[in-house]
Amino acid sequence: MFNLSPVSRCLALALILSSLAAFANAGCYMGPKKVGAQDPCQDDTDKDWHEVGSSWTNSQCIQCSCGTSRMSCCHRMGRPSGFPEDCEVLRDWKQCTFEVVKKNDHSVHCPHVAVGK
Structure with a gap:
């Protein structure tokens, strides 16, 4: 059905497993x-x-x-993960929100995954 390379299969499996971890948590x-x-x-x-x-x-x-x-x-607030080392999480405990931003420039947002909420 799908003709995926071994690398593509590994990436697809990793994506599926990470999604399951999010639901389990x-x-x-x-x-x-x-x-x-x-x-x-x-x-x-x-x-x-x-x-x-x-x-x-x-x-x-x-x-x-x-x-x-x-x-x-x-x-109520997700737990961010999978972001680059030069980024950090800024939490607003009053609003129950967070942002993942560059450590040296908080105006630049970083890619991440949020688990739970």
Whole structure:
């Protein structure tokens, strides 16, 4: 069907595997509450308490919701990777965004891959 060279096959396989890694590392988790059904949930990061039925975003851009039997959380900001060594990640923890830019010139954006969100 496809007549690919060995190098092209290796590159295609690498692309597929890196895509699967991104899906496997989606950044959401759930856990049982350590207290009763009507008791509040404690944020694992900031250690503050939230009422059942509430949702919040903590200081590390993790959005959580408190249910009667469990708390569920998802990362709101992707984790960039695969960028050149002369680049760095600038995170805005208030807006839950990031940019990958040249270390010596923050106006120049760098190519990257973001995992999760």
